[in-house]
Amino acid sequence: MTRSTARLATDRASTYLQQLCKHFAHKLPVEVTPEAGRITFTIGVCRLAASDGLLTLRVEAEDAARLAELQDVVARHLLRFAFRDPPAIEWRTGDEE
Numbered sequence: 001m002t003r004s005t006a007r008l009a010t011d012r013a014s015t016y017l018q019q020l021c022k023h024f025a026h027k028l029p030v031e032v033t034p035e036a037g038r039i040t041f042t043i044g045v046c047r048l049a050a051s052d053g054l055l056t057l058r059v060e061a062e063d064a065a066r067l068a069e070l071q072d073v074v075a076r077h078l079l080r081f082a083f084r085d086p087p088a089i090e091w092r093t094g095d096e097e
Contacts, residue, residue, distance in 0.1 A: 002067045004093040006057045006075075012082070013050035019081045020048065020074070044070045059091075067093070 010016065014034045021032035021039060029040040037048040044061030057074060061067040075089045 001060050001062060002064055002093065003058065003060045004067060004071060004091040005059075006071075006089050006091050008055045008057070008087040008089060009053055010055055010082070010085075010087055011053060012085075013053065013055035016055055016078060016081055017048045017050045020077060023077060023081075041070060041073070046070065046074050055087075057089075 017037050018032060018034060021030045021037040024030055024039045024041075025032070031038040035050050037046075039046045039048075043066040044059055047058040047060075049056040049058075057078075059067060059070045059074060061070050071091050078089065079086050
């Protein structure tokens with residue numbers, strides 16, 4: 001499995017976490033609380049964690065191609081919700097986490 005993580009400084013961490021999870025829940029298996037979420041895609045899994053001022057996104061897939069696709073899907077959807085103040089999303093893979 002390949003993994004990557006993005007940590008985003010935002011005062012809306014819990015809001016974005018819940019919006020992403022609720023959005024994908026229409027088509028995918030999702031678990032969500034105000035502090036944590038898990039979205040199971042066909043290409044991998046995204047785990048989300050919200051704390052005071054920080055949203056952490058962790059994605060995991062079987063190979064680098066699926067990981068890149070999953071990173072793109074999660075980032076694009078997050079930016080739709082955060083369009084007023086778009087966060088910089090920088091994925092760190094493997095040992096860089």
